[in-house]
Amino acid sequence: MKLIILVSAFLATVNASARVLVGKEFISMYPVAQQENVFEYQIINIGDTAAINVDFSDRGSFPTDKFEIVSGSLDAKYAVIPPHSSVSHHIVVVPRVPHAIEDKDVLVDYTDSESKISSRVSTLWFSKGRLTHFFHQDALKHIAGSKYAHFFVFAAIATPVTGLSALLYWVSKSRYTLPKRN
């Protein structure tokens, strides 16, 4: 009877372990070459025990010959991530040339604090697909900047309306204004 109860107690606690999820997000407005681009990573422990010796790496996504790391680090270490909590990490990179970069997996190695079992989790960054296109600055101006044609169209619409109003006012004023007498 005692043995059965002890086994039951052991089984009741076997599923409590650390479980880490990794999320990657591009938080700048547009991916532009030769400008700063910010990436945010979230390492979330949804398990019931703490994750220790957490090693984060996204070195594969940003080869140094194509990217300049302005801020943050492509590798990070966290001593412990408590259960049901998360940590965030930011990297600021400047692509040297405008081109498409293949997204590589973000790797996170962690160890369960209770069972001491090590695991590796990787992420597939679906929301942007397998390639991230870093635009040229001129392409960005073409997409998001102001265009000369817009100004000409506005002038073409606004000038007749404004001119007609001004003309009618001038005609009325010149016709009905009494001359000043000394």
Add this chain to the structure above:
Amino acid sequence: MKLTSILLLTVLGFCAVYAADVVDGEVTDDAPKANLEEDDLTIGASPDAELAFHFVQPADANVLHEFYTGKPVKFLIGFQNKGEKDFVVKYSETSFRFPTDYNYHLQNFTRGEYNRRVSPKEEVTLDYGFYAHETFAGRPVGLVVNIHYQDADGNVFVNNVFNQTVNILEDDSGFSGETGFLFIFFVALSIGGLYLANQFLSKLSRKSGLSKRRVVEQGTSSEVDFEWIPRDAVKNKEKKSPVAGSPKARKSAKKAE
């Protein structure tokens, strides 16, 4: 006493295991399959795959189950391969269902194609995001997220990772054009009303004579504008003017002459 405490711990442990929150934790095979479609009833979850689900945006969605229209909803799905064969995670399907009848689809979101191979003992995290349209504002909907995957033998599996009713709220954090222009309209209306009231009140006071203006004579100005006077009258004015005085005085002056 010792036996009683061990028994109590066992009962508590079983409660903790089998009352696990599906949203913020691992999804067990005991998840209800009653809300799956008829085609999916014949396809179940693999015992070698362990899935987890977690909302990333909005941050409190794991607790409150509330989304705002026009703002992105993002979540992560953890896939852990506990078996000895490879799995290929094919895609995820997300949909809004009618809250009282999950077989009725309100909206099907674009399928999230992954085609990610997961080796034995490997874990991967997949993500997906969508926007709730403003037509769903102010109503509860059922959110269903299914993961479709297959093993190395070609067996297809479907795992339901989220299946709950959520509330879609209207986003009122930004400037609302309707409210802004309504405010301007009411301000203009009130100014117009005040102007009309002022006009009406001033008319009333003029009629009753309450605020009669005291006219104070200032005398006439020395400058006279002769333009409107006919020229004949002006010429007559230039003639000699009569002698000042009373008629009797004029008669006596005349006699004296």
